[in-house]
Amino acid sequence: MVAAAVPGSEPADPGLQRLAKLAARLLSAPASQVWLLPDGRAAGAPADPAPPGSTDPLCAVTAAGRAPLVVDDAAVDPRVASLPPVTGGAVRAYLGVPLLGQDGHVVGVLCVSAPAPRRWADADVAVLTDLAEAAAAELELSALSLQYEADRLRWQLAVAAGGVGSFDWDLRADVLTWDERVLELFGYTAEDFDGTMAAFEARVHPDDLERVRRSLGAAVGDAAPFEAEYRLVLPDGDTRWVKARGETVRGADGQPAHLLGAVHDTTAERHEDARVSRVLESMSSAFFSLDRDWRFSYVNAEAERVLRRRREELLGQDVWELFPDAVGAEFERQYRRAMDTGEQVDFEAHYPAPLDRWYEVRAWRDPDGLSVYFLDVTTRKAAQQQAEAERAATQEALRTAERAQREARAAQEAAERTARRLALLARVSADLTATLDTEEAVSRLGRHLVPALGDWCVVTLVDGEGDLRDIGCWHAQEELRPLLERYREVRLPCLSPDAPLHQALREDRSVVLSTRAAERVGALLTEPARGLLRQLAPESVQMVPLRARGRTVGLVSVFRGAGVPAPSEEDLLIAAEVADRAGLALDNARLYAQQQHVAEGLQRSLLSAPVEPDHLQIVVRYRPAARSAQVGGDWYDAFLQADGATVLAIGDVMGHDITAAAAMSQVRSLLRGIAYFSGGTPAVVLSGLDAAMEGLAVDTTATAVVARLEQNPDERARGVTRLRWSNAGHPAPVLLTPDGTVTALTGLGHDLLLGIDPRAPRRDEEVALDHGSTLLLYTDGLVERRGQDYDEGLLRLHGAMTELAGADLDGLCDGVLARLLPEHAEDDVALVAVRLHPQDRPRPAEAGPRRVPPGVPAEPPPPGA
Known part of the structure; x- marks a missing residue:
């Protein structure tokens, strides 16, 4: 079925019929249609009910959608399944494209259909879209002039009514006879046409004339059928296509007598063919x-x-x-x-x-x-082949990825185990190094091993005599910890010499019981330990010695309950690493205790109590940086020279260890001896010390301040004391006057450090002090630390002394330390403070009992005494 129609109207012009026919031909469809919207109708609303088998309802859906409608199987397509042509079985496959006017409005639909399901390809849609554009162009052109369309319709009707013209060429008389239709086609009237071949040829287009002559000659000479399609040039210059067919009729003598035939106008067909050709040319x-x-x-x-x-x-x-x-x-x-x-x-x-x-x-x-x-479709095919190759590559990649994932999972599990092991070791190391107290360090070991390596454990210490002590234990279950604590308290006395613990110590190796640990260990225990172990119910145990520097210093026993796998090789390795670190910590603690004993004795000999001369109160303080550095490079001294002058000294030898303490001892002793023997000023004493350090090969550098409190009779009468000092690269002393003013005694600045150039010049500074003044000498650890520079620390020191101006001398020293030092100081600190009490009254009680070396002259009595 091929149709081109407007809903409710007669079929449209042949041009649309030809386009519909072309669509059916190109798409091999049994039915096609050009469906036009009536004036004033909404898209998709047919004017009258569609006849059976019509695709009008589907075209209405296409027009309403304003896009190609592709239906491979209408019976299962929810968009059209309920429409009458589908339910009636007339239409199963449908492809429609809307016809759009120049302004974008829908003017109709070009469609093809089939009574059976069919898959429409993209190329089908492209072909029908090209045809639809041509049909829309024709419709748009038709709409430009309604009058022109009416005239054209009347002309077409006239042609249809006239039918086909006929002709008779009398070959013997050479006379042409045409009917009215032929005369009309050739642009003659009956009066104008003279019946000659010249009149015929006068109308034939010059480009076609020779071809027509040959066709006529062949028809007449060979008595063959005549057929030709050619152009006519009318008197007004228009060109018209006609098609002629004829047969030669022979006379009684057997010779050609007449050529009879018919002619019809093919101009419209030629124009339609041209339009079809244009459509085909424009197709993608x-x-x-x-x-x-x-x-x-x-x-x-x-x-x-x-x-x-x-x-x-x-x-x-x-x-x-x-x-x-x-x-x-x-x-x-x-x-x-x-x-x-x-x-x-x-x-x-x-x-x-x-x-x-x-x-x-x-x-x-x-x-x-x-x-x-x-x-x-080369590009598409290449894409498909590429996609297939990529799918194959993807599948292979997936298989590779799965293998890699399995390997990564195994590696991750191994890495996680390693990370847990390293984290455990890090926690153990951090805890063990946080203190050097032996029992405190090791007794906490169980808290790291449980539950990482077992359900509960006991830590045993071997003392210097080879005796054993269980110093720590821990259970993963809080409610069982009291039971485990009782077991720890009674275990060792109840343990047989043949027990696995003693075996591990004797053979200096780990001992593992993988099963029936409660039964096997219990057999080597006496009560009450045996009953307690039965309640704890271990299934397995590993006992690992704690070794350090070639000796066993302890042992850790890790127990696991029923249902928990026995220790693996990795567990044994981790336990051994933990044991090695714990053993080293124990041995370090032992060595530290020995070193501390020596250091404390040295410190007691160096950090002695100051002298207590009349009316001068001297207070000293020393704060080590940490418990591991009881003796460092900071030092102080206070003594009397032979003439009775009080000498204060403070210094800092580079370093914070026993070596620094030894160097400090040498420097301090040299300074004390030089100052006493020479009786010189502070600058003289420091110059002598610098020379002695070089000559005696005391290989160190140090800072120091030496101060001397002097007084002549006139100064004593006026109630003042002269302070003379020299500074070798040390923080300046701080003076607190009776009125509460705090001043740093910077003088002209400090001289070069000790131990660098013994020939460097040194100078004395001096200032007169009123009675009631307080002088503070200190080391740099008081005002300098990480995150705080010297100037900031000095301001804090001045502020603290201002706040503590009314305190006694001990309170002032303690208050300064409390305000300026953090809880865990990184550097050791030494202080020497001296307060000048009035000399016209008895020595105050807070100055302490008078303690001076023998042979030192007594102070003269106060004036008027």
Whole structure:
């Protein structure tokens, strides 16, 4: 069925009929239609009920959607399944494209349909879209002038009413006889036409005349049928196409006597063919036609491009000769199948070089031969092949990834185990190094091993005499910890010499009981330990010695309950590493205790109590940086010279260890001896000390301040004391006057450190002090630390002394330390403070009992005494 109609109207013009027919031909569809919207109607609303089998309802859906409607199986497509043509079984496959006017409005639909399901390809949609654009252009042109359309319709009706004209050429008389229709077609009237061949030839287009003469000559000379289509040039200059057919009639003598025939106007057909050709030329799909001899009869522009040959090279040529690689290939098999069976064929095939392309082809037989349209799908095919290759690669990658994932999972599990082991070791190391107290360090070991390596454990210490002490234990279950504590308290006295614990100590190796630990260990225990162990119910145990520097210093026993796997090789390795670290910590603690004992004795000999001269109160303080550094490089001293002058000294030898303490002892002793023997000023004493350090090879550097409190009779009468000092690169002393003023005694600055250049000049500074003044000498650890510079620390010191101005001297020293030092100081600190009490009254009680070396002259009595 081929139709071109407006809903509720008669069929439309032949142009639309031809487009509908072309659509059916190109798409091998049994039915096609051009459906037009009536004026004033909404898209998709037919004017009258559709007749049975009509696709009007589906066209209405297409128009309403304003986009191609592709229905492979209408019975299962919810968009159209309920429409009458579908429910009635007339339509199962449908493809429709809306016709759009220049302003974008829908003017109709071009569609094809079939009574059976069919898969519409993208190429089908493209072809129908191209045809729809041509149909829409025709409709738009028709709408430009209603009057023109009416005139054209009247003209078409007149032509239809006139029918076909007839002619009779009397060959012997050479007279032409035409009926009125032929006269009209040739632009003559009965009066104008003289019946001669000259009048006929006068109207034939010059370009067609010779061809027409040959056809007439052949018909007359050979008595063959005459058929020709040619152009007429009318008197007004218009051109008209006509088609003539005739037969030669012989006379009684057997010679040609008449040529009888008919003529009809083919101008409209020619115009429609031209429009069809334009449509085919504008198609995005390649299209060509073959005649029944397999010669190209038509080729559109896209086919020229795809086949890489010009039209002139293709038309009239044998397809198998031009494209020999198609012979015997899928192309020939499918083309011959379509030609032989009349069935449409769809296939994909590859044509080798020089084309080297993949094509999607559709071919069907038509009255003139074979119609073929095809798309170059090389890119799509390459994409498909690439996708298939990628799918294969993806599958292989997935398999590889799965293997890698399994390996990564195993590696991750191993890494996690390693991380847990390292974290455990780090926690153990951090805890063990946090203190050097032996029992405190090791007794906490169980808290790290449980539950990482077992359910509960006991830590045993071996003392210097070889005796054992259980110094710590821990259970993962809080409610069982009291029970475990009782077991720890009684275990060792109840343990047989043959027990695994003693075996591990004797053989200096780990002992593991993988099963029945409660039974096997319990057999070597006496009560009450045996009963307690039965309640704790261990299933396995590993006993690991704690070793350090070639000796066993302890042992850790890790127990696991029933249902928990026995220790693995990795567990044994971790336990051994923990034991090694714990053993080293125990031995370090032992060595520290020995070293501390020596250091404390040395410190007691060095940090002695100061002298207590009349009316001078001296207080000293020393704060080590940490418990491991009881003796460092900071030192102080206070003594009397032979003439009774009080000397204060404070210094800092580089370093914070026993070596620094030894160097400090040498420097301090040298300074004390030089100062006492020489009786010199502070600058003289420091110069002598610097020279002695070089001469005696005391290989160190140090800072120091030496201060001397002097008083002559006049100064004593005036109640003042002269302070003379010299500074070798040390923080300046701080003076607190009776009125609460705090001043740093910077003088002219400090001189060079000790131990660098003994020939460097040194100078004395001096200042008069009133009674009631307080002088503070200190080391740099008081005002300098990480995150705080010297100036900030000095301001804090001055502030603290201002706040503590009313405190006694001990309170002032303690208050300064409390305010300026953090809880865990990083550097040791030494202080020497001296307060000058009035000399015209008795020595105050807070100054302490008078304690001076023998032979030192007594102070003169106060004036008036």
